[in-house]
Amino acid sequence: MQKKRVEVAVGVIEKAQQIFVCLRGEDQHQGGLWEFPGGKMEAGEDVFSALKRELQEEVGIEIYNSSELMRIEHDYADKAVCLYIHHVEDFSGEAHGAEGQPSKWVAVEQLHELAFPEANKAIVELLQARQN
Numbered sequence: 001m002q003k004k005r006v007e008v009a010v011g012v013i014e015k016a017q018q019i020f021v022c023l024r025g026e027d028q029h030q031g032g033l034w035e036f037p038g039g040k041m042e043a044g045e046d047v048f049s050a051l052k053r054e055l056q057e058e059v060g061i062e063i064y065n066s067s068e069l070m071r072i073e074h075d076y077a078d079k080a081v082c083l084y085i086h087h088v089e090d091f092s093g094e095a096h097g098a099e100g101q102p103s104k105w106v107a108v109e110q111l112h113e114l115a116f117p118e119a120n121k122a123i124v125e126l127l128q129a130r131q132n
């Protein structure tokens with residue numbers, strides 16, 4: 001049976017050449033790995049609206065603008081996802097793990113040292129390539 005592809009809005013939040021990442025809960029899909037915060041888009045929602053809602057809930061920031069970085073379709077063994085990855089630099093508030101999850105700011109050049117879900121490899125590559 002074909003797996004349903006879940007559409008996800010993902011935010012690469014950047015401030016002073018650092019990127020904000022959160023640790024996914026052990027009970028979540030791809031748990032125990034780092035993520036760029038975000039979440040599933042609801043029916044009829046555009047990427048920016050979903051991102052605005054998710055980043056408010058998960059990270060406690062208000063975003064005003066975002067720009068598309070890339071789109072990734074990835075098939076995990078148990079789930080197919082389509083990640084709509086946006087760059088977020090225009091926001092207010094202090095990013096933190098608003099749902100109690102561990103979080104941190106990481107220099108772009110150190111992103112590859114973190115354990116991310118497989119789909120994220122291309123994001124890390126793009127961010128690091130942009131630096132050079």
Ligand SMILES: Nc1nc2c([nH]c(=O)n2[C@H]2C[C@H](O)[C@@H](COP(=O)(O)OP(=O)(O)OP(=O)(O)O)O2)c(=O)[nH]1
Nearest residue numbers: 008010029030035036037038039040081117119120
């Ligand atoms: N947020 C996020 N999700 C990612 C990343 N990489 C990746 O493969 N995913 C996958 C894992 C999940 O299957 C899906 C995102 O789901 P999510 O758990 O963030 O969704 P959500 O915030 O709406 O969570 P929930 O309320 O359903 O628990 O996308 C990433 O960098 N960030």
Ligand SMILES: [Mg+2]
Nearest residue numbers: 037038039040
């Ligand atoms: Mg989420």
